[in-house]
Structures are given as structure tokens and as C-alpha cells.
Amino acid sequence: MSGSALEETIRDVLVGLAVVVPAAVVCGRIAQRLRQPAVLGEIAAGLMLGPSLLGLLPGNPTAVLFPDQARPFLQLLAQLGLVLFMFGVGYHLDVAQLRGRGRQVVSVSLSSVVLPFALGTGLAVAFASWGLTEQGRMGLLGPALFLGAAMSITAFPVLARILTDHGLARERIGTMALACAALQDLLAWGILAVVVVVVNADGSWPLARMALLSALFAIGMLYVVKPALHRLLAPERSWNRDGTLVQGVVFSGLLLSAWATDAMGLHTVFGAFVFGAVVPRRLLEAHTPEVPARIEQSSLLLLPVFFTVTGLSVNFRGLGGQGLAMLLAVLVAACAGKFIGAAAAARLTGATPRQAVTLGVLMNARGLTELVLLNVGLGLGVIDGRVFTVMVAMAVVTTMMTGPLLQRLLPAPPSRTAYRGGEHGGAGGAAEAEAGPRPLPRDAAGSGQPDTVLREP
Numbered sequence: 445m446s447g448s449a450l451e452e453t454i455r456d457v458l459v460g461l462a463v464v465v466p467a468a469v470v471c472g473r474i475a476q477r478l479r480q481p482a483v484l485g486e487i488a489a490g491l492m493l494g495p496s497l498l499g500l501l502p503g504n505p506t507a508v509l510f511p512d513q514a515r516p517f518l519q520l521l522a523q524l525g526l527v528l529f530m531f532g533v534g535y536h537l538d539v540a541q542l543r544g545r546g547r548q549v550v551s552v553s554l555s556s557v558v559l560p561f562a563l564g565t566g567l568a569v570a571f572a573s574w575g576l577t578e579q580g581r582m583g584l585l586g587p588a589l590f591l592g593a594a595m596s597i598t599a600f601p602v603l604a605r606i607l608t609d610h611g612l613a614r615e616r617i618g619t620m621a622l623a624c625a626a627l628q629d630l631l632a633w634g635i636l637a638v639v640v641v642v643v644n645a646d647g648s649w650p651l652a653r654m655a656l657l658s659a660l661f662a663i664g665m666l667y668v669v670k671p672a673l674h675r676l677l678a679p680e681r682s683w684n685r686d687g688t689l690v691q692g693v694v695f696s697g698l699l700l701s702a703w704a705t706d707a708m709g710l711h712t713v714f715g716a717f718v719f720g721a722v723v724p725r726r727l728l729e730a731h732t733p734e735v736p737a738r739i740e741q742s743s744l745l746l747l748p749v750f751f752t753v754t755g756l757s758v759n760f761r762g763l764g765g766q767g768l769a770m771l772l773a774v775l776v777a778a779c780a781g782k783f784i785g786a787a788a789a790a791r792l793t794g795a796t797p798r799q800a801v802t803l804g805v806l807m808n809a810r811g812l813t814e815l816v817l818l819n820v821g822l823g824l825g826v827i828d829g830r831v832f833t834v835m836v837a838m839a840v841v842t843t844m845m846t847g848p849l850l851q852r853l854l855p856a857p858p859s860r861t862a863y864r865g866g867e868h869g870g871a872g873g874a875a876e877a878e879a880g881p882r883p884l885p886r887d888a889a890g891s892g893q894p895d896t897v898l899r900e901p
């Protein structure tokens with residue numbers, strides 16, 4: 445690329461960013477006014493800037509704002525935003541929530557993963573007969589595993605924000621939902637890692653090699669990097685008095701971990717997620733809490749770019765009648781799989797009917813985490829553009845349903861303020877809900893026990 449062409453591309457990228465960021469801010473605020481997570485508005489902004497809406501106008505403004513030569517640069521910024529976001533997901537993943545919960549967490553988590561996974565694999569077979577699923581060297585195995593994982597995901601970050609807004613974050617049903625979501629996401633990301641290995645490996649030896657490298661990476665992060673970070677970031681170290689140096693260490697480790705998993709044939713998001721999970725959170729929060737906060741704030745500027753890049757690949761005009769039927773099938777399978785899987789398991793392990801229904805509703809939120817997974821699948825070639833469009837629509841609809849359904853189950857008093865949550869704390873979403881925990885309705889049986897206290901099995 446010549447110097448003049450590069451300068452023109454840089455100008456195109458700057459103009460695109462000047463449109464993307466304000467659009468995300470405005471739509472995020474509108475979503476909050478509608479008592480939805482801010483991230484849903486930002487996702488909607490990205491979709492509207494794509495060919496599904498803006499591209500319909502005369503002159504195709506989408507192509508003007510985001511010309512082909514600028515899109516690789518936008519993709520680079522989007523990937524960096526994903527890496528920073530996935531660090532935050534791993535950093536806030538509290539495995540301690542899984543301890544002491546007994547069989548109830550395990551039962552609900554496995555049930556609300558297995559049933560959606562089975563329905564997803566069935567959809568992959570159906571879509572293949574329609575010619576809508578990309579089949580590579582492994583035939584239907586890759587697409588089936590991927591759609592199973594995509595149907596199984598629960599958006600841990602947005603779920604935490606929804607629970608906080610409704611005063612349930614510190615109630616037992618809230619911590620139960622978060623523990624289940626954490627375990628489900630671990631399982632779903634593990635399945636996705638298997639999909640990436642299966643799709644990218646060319647033959648049995650490359651497959652074994654990638655699996656071995658992945659295992660060595662996980663072991664090294666857990667038993668080498670994690671203890672080293674504890675020693676390096678210990679408060680008695682003189683260099684830890686300067687948060688800038690700590691930030692440099694954490695940021696460099698994050699990028700190197702993302703590079704390592706990408707070099708192995710996995711995706712950068714895996715390295716970022718694992719590094720965030722092994723970082724000594726208690727040490728950072730006690731002595732340099734601004735370090736992870738700065739990294740997560742940096743992702744807020746870049747995630748709208750990711751939503752826009754996603755929107756450029758979504759085209760609702762191209763669905764047609766077959767695509768609409770596919771969308772209906774995906775929505776039914778996604779909602780039924782999560783709701784029935786979670787609610788049935790909760791009921792069988794001692795929850796009241798209202799508690800079981802509440803868990804089923806909460807487990808159906810997918811949000812931004814689903815978009816990350818879908819973009820990995822699109823890049824792998826295991827799904828085509830129409831399946832990608834349908835799955836993005838499913839992610840938005842299922843997340844949008846969660847808040848209103850929860851309000852019906854747990855009616856808010858009239859004095860409640862507008863929704864302040866956001867999956868990643870975006871424009872306006874970083875503010876905590878002002879109201880604290882509120883009295884909750886009693887269960888349908890009139891037992892006199894708060895409906896948020898699950899009976900131990």
C-alpha cells in the first residue's frame with residue numbers, strides 16, 4: 445500500500461470511528477431508557493450501521509463510511525477490543541462461587557448446557573440439509589459442535605448486571621444463577637476450543653499436536669504464570685508502588701497470552717480469557733485496582749467497533765422465507781433448551797416452582813459473549829452468513845427478553861429508577877444501580893419463605 449493510499453485509509457478509519465462511537469453512546473442511552481442493558485443498544489447501533497439498515501439508503505452510506513480498504517484496520521481494532529473484553533470476563537470469573545453449592549449448581553449447569561447443545565447439533569444437521577452449514581474436512585462434526593456450543597452459552601457479565609439492577613446480586617438465587625452461568629461458560633468455551641482444534645487441524649497428528657499444546661498452555665498458565673504473577677505483584681515489592689509498572693506487566697502478559705493461543709491455532713480470546721482468570725485479583729483490587737479498571741475502560745472504546753464489524757456481516761435482507769423459518773427454529777430451540785434445562789433441574793433439586801422459573805429465565809441471557817463466539821465460528825468457516833445473521837438475532841432477542849420476564853416474576857416497586865446495567869459497563873452502563881436489595885415476593889405456595897432462597901438438596 446502506497447503512502448497516499450495509507451493516508452486515505454487512515455482518514456477513512458477515523459471517519460468511521462467518529463460515527464461508530466457516538467452512535468453506540470446514543471443507542472446505549474436509549475436502551476437504558478427502555479430498561480435494557482446498555483450493551484444491547486450498542487449492539488443495535490452496530491447492526492444499524494451495516495447493510496441491514498444504513499446500507500438500504502440511497503448511495504449505500506455503509507460502503508461510504510466503511511470502505512473495503514478500511515475494514516481490515518477496523519477488524520484489527522475490533523480484535524483488540526475483544527482481547528481486552530475477554531480479559532475482563534476471565535478476571536471477574538469467581539470460581540469460588542462454584543464451591544459449596546452441592547449438586548444443585550452442577551445439575552442446573554449441566555442440564556442447561558446438555559439440552560441446548562443437543563438441540564444445537566440437531567439444528568446443524570437440519571441446516572446442512574438446507575445447504576446453510578459449511579462442511580469442511582470433518583464433515584458435520586465442526587458445525588454441529590459449534591452450534592451446540594453457541595446454543596449453550598450464557599452471558600455471565602450481562603447476567604451480573606441484570607441481577608444487580610433487580611437487587612438479586614447478593615440473594616441466594618442471584619449467586620446461584622451466577623455460579624451456574626460461570627460453570628456453563630467454562631463448558632461452552634471448552635467445547636469451542638475443541639471445535640477450533642478439530643476444524644484447524646489437518647490430520648490426526650496436527651489434531652493431537654494442537655490438543656497437547658493447548659493442555660500445556662493451560663497447565664503452564666495455572667502452575668507457572670499464576671504463581672509468578674503472585675510473586676511479581678506482591679505488595680512488598682518496591683516496584684508495585686507505581687501502578688503504571690503493574691499495568692505494563694498485566695497488559696503485556698495479556699497480549700502475549702492472546703498471541704500464544706493464536707499461534708497454537710486457537711483464537712486470541714482464549715489466551716485473554718485464561719490470563720484474566722489467573723491474574724491475582726485480590727492483590728490487584730487491594731493495591732492497584734486502577735489497573736484492571738483501565739484495561740476494561742480501554743475495551744469500552746473498541747467494543748463498538750466490534751459491534752460494527754459484526755453488523756457489516758449481518759444482512760437480514762438475505763434471509764428470505766427459509767431464513768425466517770430458520771430464525772424461528774433457532775429462537776424456539778434456544779429458549780426451550782435453556783429454560784427447560786435449567787428450570788427442570790432446579791425443580792428436581794429442591795427449588796420452588798417460582799425459583800425454578802426464575803433460573804430458567806436468567807440462564808437464557810446471551811448478550812455480547814454470544815457475539816464473540818459467533819465471530820469465532822464465522823472466521824472458522826463453520827457457519828455461513830445467513831446462519832450468522834440468525835444467531836446474532838437470537839442473541840439479541842434472548843438477552844432482551846430476560847429483563848422484562850424477570851420484572852414479571854419479581855415486580856419492581858414504582859420508585860425504581862431507570863435501568864442502569866450494561867454487559868461491559870459501556871456508556872452509562874458502568875454506574876451501579878442506586879437501589880439496594882428490595883423485599884421479594886413469596887413463592888406461589890405461600891410458604892412464607894423469600895422466593896430467592898433456594899432449598900438445599
